[in-house]
Amino acid sequence: MAGIADQTPATGDDSYRRIVAPLLLPTWAVIGIFLVLPVGLMAVYSFLTKEFRGGVDWQFSLAAYDQFFLNRGLFGDEPPVLEWTYITIFWRSIWQAVVATLLCLAIGFPTAWFIATRPAHSRGVWLFLITIPYWVNLLIRTVSLKFLIRDNGPLNEALLGIGLIDGPLPLVNTNLAVQLGLFYSYLPFMVLPIYAAVERYNFALSEAAADLYASRWVTLREIVLPIVKPGIVAGCLLVFIPSLGAFLAPDLLGGAKNFMIGSLIDEQFKGSLGNWPFGAAVSMILMTLVMIALLLYARSAAKGGAA
Amino acid sequence: MSDAIEIRRVVKRYGTFTALHGVSLAIRDNEFFTLLGPSGCGKTTLLRMIAGFEDVTQGEILLFGQNIAGLEPDRRPVNTVFQNYALFPHMSVLDNVAFGLKMKGVAADARRARAGRMLEMVHLSAFADRLPSQLSGGQQQRVALARALAPEPRVLLLDEPLSALDLKLRQAMRVELKQLQEDTGITFIFVTHDQEEALTMSDRIAVMSAGHVQQIGTAREIYEAPVNRFVADFIGETNLLEVEVASVAGGQARVVLPGGQALTCPSASDTLGRHALSIRPERLSLVEAGGDLKATVERVVYLGTDLQLLTRLEGGAEMQVRVQNSARARVPQPGDRLGLRIEEGAARLLAD
Numbered sequence: 085m086a087g088i089a090d091q092t093p094a095t096g097d098d099s100y101r102r103i104v105a106p107l108l109l110p111t112w113a114v115i116g117i118f119l120v121l122p123v124g125l126m127a128v129y130s131f132l133t134k135e136f137r138g139g140v141d142w143q144f145s146l147a148a149y150d151q152f153f154l155n156r157g158l159f160g161d162e163p164p165v166l167e168w169t170y171i172t173i174f175w176r177s178i179w180q181a182v183v184a185t186l187l188c189l190a191i192g193f194p195t196a197w198f199i200a201t202r203p204a205h206s207r208g209v210w211l212f213l214i215t216i217p218y219w220v221n222l223l224i225r226t227v228s229l230k231f232l233i234r235d236n237g238p239l240n241e242a243l244l245g246i247g248l249i250d251g252p253l254p255l256v257n258t259n260l261a262v263q264l265g266l267f268y269s270y271l272p273f274m275v276l277p278i279y280a281a282v283e284r285y286n287f288a289l290s291e292a293a294a295d296l297y298a299s300r301w302v303t304l305r306e307i308v309l310p311i312v313k314p315g316i317v318a319g320c321l322l323v324f325i326p327s328l329g330a331f332l333a334p335d336l337l338g339g340a341k342n343f344m345i346g347s348l349i350d351e352q353f354k355g356s357l358g359n360w361p362f363g364a365a366v367s368m369i370l371m372t373l374v375m376i377a378l379l380l381y382a383r384s385a386a387k388g389g390a391a
Numbered sequence: 392m393s394d395a396i397e398i399r400r401v402v403k404r405y406g407t408f409t410a411l412h413g414v415s416l417a418i419r420d421n422e423f424f425t426l427l428g429p430s431g432c433g434k435t436t437l438l439r440m441i442a443g444f445e446d447v448t449q450g451e452i453l454l455f456g457q458n459i460a461g462l463e464p465d466r467r468p469v470n471t472v473f474q475n476y477a478l479f480p481h482m483s484v485l486d487n488v489a490f491g492l493k494m495k496g497v498a499a500d501a502r503r504a505r506a507g508r509m510l511e512m513v514h515l516s517a518f519a520d521r522l523p524s525q526l527s528g529g530q531q532q533r534v535a536l537a538r539a540l541a542p543e544p545r546v547l548l549l550d551e552p553l554s555a556l557d558l559k560l561r562q563a564m565r566v567e568l569k570q571l572q573e574d575t576g577i578t579f580i581f582v583t584h585d586q587e588e589a590l591t592m593s594d595r596i597a598v599m600s601a602g603h604v605q606q607i608g609t610a611r612e613i614y615e616a617p618v619n620r621f622v623a624d625f626i627g628e629t630n631l632l633e634v635e636v637a638s639v640a641g642g643q644a645r646v647v648l649p650g651g652q653a654l655t656c657p658s659a660s661d662t663l664g665r666h667a668l669s670i671r672p673e674r675l676s677l678v679e680a681g682g683d684l685k686a687t688v689e690r691v692v693y694l695g696t697d698l699q700l701l702t703r704l705e706g707g708a709e710m711q712v713r714v715q716n717s718a719r720a721r722v723p724q725p726g727d728r729l730g731l732r733i734e735e736g737a738a739r740l741l742a743d
Contacts, residue, residue, distance in 0.1 A: 291444055292477035294464040296491035296542065306490075310481045 123371070130364035137356045148365035170348070170366070174373075177345040180259065180334070181327035184266035185274075188323045189316070191267075192274030196315075199275070200282035211279070214272050226265055226336050230256060233264070233337075257339030265333030266323075273322035281315025317381075325374055345370055393455070395420045395546050395578040396441060401450035403436050403602075410436045412602045413450065418580060419595075420455075420545075423572045425581045427589040428599035429625070434582045437599075438548050441580065442471050455545065465494075469546040470539040475555060476531045478523035484534050485510065485519040491542035509537040512571075529560045536571070546578045553588065565591050586626050590614065598622050619743050623669040630710050634668040636740070644740060650706010654683050656738040667741040672699070672713040674737035677723065682730025686710060688723045698722065702731070 130148050133141040150156075155167040199210040217225060233239050233255040240252040255261050285308065293303040309316070331346025338344065345366065352363025396418040403411040411433045418424045426434035439445040441452060443464030451458050459467055470491065478487050488509050492502035510516045513533035515526075523531055532552060539547055549568075553561045569592045572579045583589055589596050590610040598605045598613060598621075606618045617623035624631060634646040636658070644658035646668060656668070677700075686702035693716070700712040700723060712731065714720075723729065 286477065288473055288475065288477040289479060291442075291464070292471070292473060292479070293490070294444075295442060295469075295471045296538070297465045297494035298490075299465055302494065307479060 126364045126367050130361055130368050132361050134359050134361050138353075138358045138360065140360050145361065148359070148361040149369075151362055152365055152369065173343055173345060173348055174370075176342070177328055177334075180262055180266065180342075180344060181324050181330075183263045184270065184327045185320050185324045187263060187267045188271050188274040189320060192271055192319060193278055193316070195271075196275045196278035197282055200279050200285075207283075211276075214275055218272065222269060222332055225268070226332050229265055229268060230261075230336055233261060256337065257342070259338070259342055261337040262334050262342055262344070265337040266327045266330055269330065269333055270323040270327060273326075274319040277318035277322065278312065278315045281312040285312055317385075321378070328374065329370060393420050394418065394453075395422070395455060396580070397451075397453040397456075398437070398441075399451040399453070401437070401440065401452060402448045403433070403440065403445065404448045410602055414599075414602070414604050416597055416604055416607055418546075418578060420578055421576050423569065423579045423581065423592055423594045425583060425589040425593040425596045426599055427583055427586060427596050427625075429584055431601075432599040433602045434584075434599050435550060438471075438550055438580060438582045441546075442469060442548055443467050468544055469548055470542060470544040471548040471550060472532075472535050472539045472552045474551045476523075476535040476552075478531055478534055478538070480523055483520050483522060484515065484526070487523065487534055488538045488541050490538065495542055506537075506541055509541045510534075512540075513537045529556055529564070532556060532564065536568075540571075540575065540577070544577065546580060549579060549581045551583055552581075554583070554585070561588070568592060590626070598625065600625070616739065617669060617741065620667045620669075620741050623667075623739070623741055628672055628711065628713075630670045630672060632668045632670070632708055632710075634666055634740075636663045636666050639663065646740070648684070648704065648706070649708045650704055652684055652705060654733065654738060656740060657736060658740050660742075667743070669739045669741055670710075670733060670737055672711040673697075674734040675710070675712045675714075676732045676734070677712065677714060678730040678732050680730055682732040684710070684731040684733070686729060686731050688725050688727040688729060690725060691723060702729070 129140055131144055131146065133143040133145040133147065135141050151167070152170050153167055154164040156162055156164050195214075199207055199214075202210060231237055235252040235254070235256070239255070240249075243249045244252065255264075289307050289311070290303050293307045294300075298306065329346045329349070331344070331350045334342060334344040335347050335350070349363050349366050349370075352358045352360060352366070394417045398414055398416050398418075400413045400415050401411055402409065402413050414433070414437060426437060428434045436445060440447055441454075443459070443462060443466075447460045452460055454467070454469070479490065482490070485503065485506050489502045489506035492505060497505070507516065507519065510519055513536060515530060515533055515537070518526060518530065518534075523534065526534065532555075535552070552568075553564050556564065565588060568579075568581075572592075581589075581592065590613075593610055595607060595609055596613055597607045600621050606613055606622045608616075613622060614626055617626060617629075620631060623629050632648055634648055636644050636646050637653070638645045639658050639661040642657055642659075643655050645653060645655055646666070647653045648668075685705045687705075688700055688702050690701040692699040692701075696716055698714050698716050700714065702710050702712055704710055710731065
């Protein structure tokens with residue numbers, strides 16, 4: 085033990101290669117097998133030629149990206165114009181994900197605040213309650229939600245029963261249903277990081293602000309929010325990114341009109357109608373967009389921190 | 392002199408627990424007033440009630456004659472130096488100090504200038520752009536002080552502000568705090584459990600215990616004339632003896648110590664029977680023969696400037712004696728039989 089401890093600081097010497105490097109192997113293996121390999125495969129596939137019964141031909145082609153961005157007419161012989169079909173789907177998906185994220189934030193922040201301000205011994209119970217629905221498969225929960233909000237489902241029946249509405253609200257196959265589904269699927273990913281941040285928050289700071297003539301609202305804006313911001317950002321990313329690529333909620337609750345990226349990609353890998361290179365290309369474009377958004381955020385956060 | 396704060400029969404209950412039992416006290420304007428007591432005595436609760444962080448269950452708190460019991464903390468013209476400073480971690484030192492002024496609507500230029508002057512006052516001008524986490528504990532303490540003083544409160548509340556500092560720094564800050572209070576003329580209400588802190592800085596001290604104010608007075612009054620056993624024991628070191636008052640005549644009581652020796656001391660009341668008698672160790676001196684009491688030396692502790700002697704009175708009771716360490720005098724040895732002389736007025740009968 086002492087021998088290892090003595091030698092580890094000298095990372096350049098022989099003992100580093102003999103002892104530390106092998107210990108890091110599992111990490112490298114996980115990153116390699118589960119991150120680099122699949123993304124690399126996806127990148128390669130997106131530049132291959134489509135096989136007719138699904139699968140790929142190992143022949144370099146830009147056809148997948150061409151199909152995404154350009155419209156060359158029905159027979160592919162017209163001068164190319166910008167293809168709006170897929171950009172519209174992207175735009176709709178981003179919009180849905182933004183709304184779902186804001187919804188999660190609006191409900192998640194007060195929830196996290198409530199739990200973090202309970203006595204220490206009851207916080208565990210509240211957190212447990214938040215996670216209970218996640219013991220049930222996402223597919224089943226999403227289908228249940230559909231039953232809940234359909235025309236003769238309990239929600240509409242109840243609203244009709246108390247006379248709030250005259251006819252059933254058409255909720256299934258709407259944007260609202262998709263947003264509700266996304267909100268329901270990802271709410272805990274908003275609650276948990278914000279809870280962690282609020283739990284660490286020193287409430288004496290709120291007292292100090294009040295002591296220095298700050299109202300409750302100003303204290304929230306000037307003191308609380310800047311300090312718990314990392315938790316809010318983490319929660320928003322954890323909700324926004326999976327919402328963007330989600331396909332269960334849009335598929336089951338949105339119907340054909342509300343087609344989203346997740347469903348688009350899903351279809352490319354199903355049966356003989358699929359198009360693997362195109363599915364791979366759509367995935368790569370989505371990933372690039374997300375990474376650009378994250379880089380822009382990281383840069384603005386670094387600037388904000390330095391000022 | 393007018394009263395800055397008047398506390399009238401204030402009661403604080405948490406469920407069935409009563410933290411303050413009808414406390415009344417008046418704090419004068421421009422005064423350095425200390426609430427002193429062991430932890431759990433209610434001193435911090437009282438301070439937090441003045442700041443507005445705790446509701447008053449019963450009673451009134453008047454600030455310059457106005458009842459502030461229902462006022463939110465942000466509407467009270469008092470500022471607080473918190474125990475662990477509670478500096479805003481995401482703001483620079485200067486922004487921390489300027490925060491109260493910003494909330495009061497002072498223009499950006501004016502508040503930066505004033506915050507700069509406050510930092511100058513606490514010798515931290517060079518650190519204006521740092522974050523609080525980049526400062527030492529003592530520096531953070533001074534930022535907290537500057538932040539609380541910047542909006543020019545009429546009353547400054549200090550909640551054990553020195554307790555997180557090391558001894559040297561604490562002693563230096565005592566002098567600085569007292570100087571600052573005299574320079575600014577702001578009323579300071581200082582909460583501490585450290586009697587030395589209280590004695591060195593305060594104009595007046597309220598000694599608290601178990602939700603009651605035991606005694607209010609200057610450092611000298613509290614040290615020299617403690618009203619009860621708690622105050623005598625809590626402030627400084629003392630010899631507390633269970634005595635029997637045999638007779639009282641003309642303000643002088645004849646008391647009998649355990650073991651049978653007797654002495655005469657001033658008494659305010661004429662109740663006879665069992666009482667506590669307090670004698671400070673440094674108010675006793677050693678004499679070769681005679682004196683007021685006879686005792687045997689049991690142990691001698693060398694303290695440098697002083698010698699601390701543990702003696703036993705004839706008949707059983709222990710008595711601590713503190714004498715100056717002098718090169719001329721012979722150092723007593725365990726086993727020596729000596730006389731103890733009590734300084735005039737140093738033996739005090741306590742009410743309970």
